[in-house]
Amino acid sequence: MRPKLYLETFGCQMNQLDSELVLGQLHAHGYQSVEDRDQADVILYNTCSVREHAEQKVFSRLGELRQRKAADPGLVIGVIGCLAEQQGKSLFRKYPHVDILCGPGELDQLVTLVHNAAVTAAGSRPPRQLALMGAAARRSATLAAAEDRLELLDLSRSISPADEVSQAYVRITRGCNKFCTYCVVPYTRGPEVHRPPQNIIDEVKKLVDGGAREVTLLGQTINHYAYRHGDGRVTTFAQLLYQVHEAAPDLSRLRFVTSFPRDFSDEALAAMRDCRRICRYLHVPAQHGSDRILKLMNRGYAAEQYRQFLSRARAYMPDLCVASDFIVGFPTETDADFADTLQLVQDCRFKNCFIFKYSPRPGTIAVKRLADDVPNHVKRWRNTQLLAAQQEISTYANRLMIGHxxxxxxxxxxxxxxxxxxxxxxxxxxxxxxxxxxxxxxxxxxxxxxxxxxxxxxxxxxxxxxxxxxxxxxxxxxxxxxxxxxxxxxxxxxxxxxxxxxxx
Ligand code: SF4
Incomplete structure (x- = not known):
């Protein structure tokens, strides 16, 4: 009988894609997905540690499984993704009933880990399985080695028209080198690695042949993409957009997320303008409107530079829709700093904003250097104020669409x-x-x-x-x-x- 598998995914599109890829591999090795966790022989959580809330959800799920594991020691429980990488073996100590830990950079090993755990004799506890890159190895690993691992996972996917998949993600970079002071991603996903353009194009074509109408290219700072070929040539992000657009004429929509404000070249904006099937939508997190806080965040730009970028982008594409992210209550944020954020939101007229209250993430520079000194009720109030301002802007823009x-x-x-x-x-x-x-x-x-x-x-x-x-x-x-x-x-x-x- 095929072992039954339950996988729940938390966090961003990158995690959704990782889950899709590992599910494809596990299905190919005989595992069968089930909707009901209670029916599963193998339970996996693909986790996110960018915000405390997402972590708490996983901890609560793991807590719920204690009793079932006690009654059924052969049940395999795995934590994969960023939380596994960030917490490491301490998760085994905190949750002794967990059998597998696998970081996002090691997911190509997951089938082996699951298989090793799942072949345990009925009634016995599976041997623990661990695949974590670890901070030291992660930063010292050669790019070539990281690229190989990346490709093994991404090249394994397959879809067919029978799957009825109309939207799909394609990763073009993994990891991040920006080290914003509040963010765990450079530690959990490792250094920025760029995929060869031909592999990206082949994957997009495969997806379109399999029925995809819309492909979203993924990267933590996607517009920083630049692939250096063996002969020294460099394929820029703008060139990649042109190449994908041309190579997949049956693709109705091409999107990409997430962009970094400082990295947008005129060529990339021109590619969006010139290629009619590239959607005129950008997700470009600003994070804050105060230059002092942006500096503490290590974002590498001032609020005015963000405004200038947006004006430049809208000069290329007057119908561009832009979404942004903001953090309220970053350490030392004053009323005046918050007023700067409010002003930036008023000025930029975003389509929508994702607004988050600052939550300290273990291991980040902000946690080491800055006390989380903005009281929670102040964070909440600022969150509400910013949300209300954005809602007014979004409602106004949306009502202009009536009749269109x-x-x-x-x-x-x-x-x-x-x-x-x-x-x-x-x-x-x-x-x-x-x-x-x-x-x-x-x-x-x-x-x-x-x-x-x-x-x-x-x-x-x-x-x-x-x-x-x-x-x-x-x-x-x-x-x-x-x-x-x-x-x-x-x-x-x-x-x-x-x-x-x-x-x-
Ligand atoms: S750009 Fe900053 S916020 Fe975004 S993933 Fe990289 S470190 Fe995190």
Missing amino acids: TVEVLVEGQSKLVSKRTMPGTVELGWEKRRLDPSAPSTPTTQMVGRTRGDQIVVFDAPSSLKGRIVEVQIIDAKNLTLFGDLPQTSLIGDGGPLPTRVAS
Whole structure:
């Protein structure tokens, strides 16, 4: 019988991709995924240590498994990803029922680790399995060795049209060299490694052949990509964008995240402008509006430079949508520093912002040098203020979309449950609105998708449209969501030609 496997993923898109890759390998070796953790013979958590909250969730999951492990010693429990790398063997001491620890740089070894643990005789405790890079080895490892490991994992993936995968991630860099003082990523994911462009192109083409309509290129500081070939030539990020765009003409949408403000060349912005299937969306974390705090964070730019970058980007693409990240309550942050952040958000008119309260991360420079001295209630208040300012900006921008028609890639069923209450009326979560009474009565579900600018659109449609590209007319808007209607003739992408009109 095939061993049953349960994998839960926490954190960023990089972790989601890692999970997809390791699942592919484990499935190829006979493991079968199950939705119900209680049915599993092997339980894995792919973890994140960027924020305390994500760590606490994993600790709580591990706590829940204590009793089951006591009753069933043969159950295999593994912690993989950043938390495993960051906490190391101390996790074994804290959670003695954990059998496997595997860092994000060692995931190509996971099948062996799981197999070694899972072959234990019934009723016996599996031998502990450990694959961590460790801080010293991680920083001293040669780039060539790191590249090889990276490629082993990424090149292993396969998808087919039967998988019905319309969106996919492709990693182009791993790790980070920036060492922002609050961040664990350079310690958990190691030095920045860039993949060979041909391997990236081959992977994108494979995904498109397998049915992907949208590919998102991934990297911690993706626009810092520069691959040095054996003969000394360098492929820049801008060149890579042009090459991927040209090599995959059947790909409807190409995106990339996450960008670092200081690293954006004019050539990369020109590539976005010139290649019509590259989505005009950037996620460029600013993190703060005060130059003093940006310096303490080691971000390497001043707030004015961020503003200048944004003006430059919008000069290339006036319809560009930009999202950003901010941290409130960084050590020593004063009211005046926070006011600078508020001003930056007001000035930049982001599509949306991800706002986080500072949480000290063990092992980072900020923890070693700076006391976490902003009281929690002040962090909370600043978080609320910043969120309110951004919500007002997002609502205003979204309401301008009402009456426009946008191109949407349908991602699936919306979490807002749509319930028809009477003919011609639909209830969308908290609101009711009229529908065209002459509309045909095709069974519909509330579906959700995204525009090219990454705006979320909710609309009623047959669930069979999942993975397709449609045109949706916007009829209402909230700060995070556009609500739309699907005209009868709106299907514009069935793997066929691209829409000629870019709607967002
Ligand atoms: S750029 Fe800074 S915040 Fe982003 S991953 Fe690198 S160290 Fe962390």
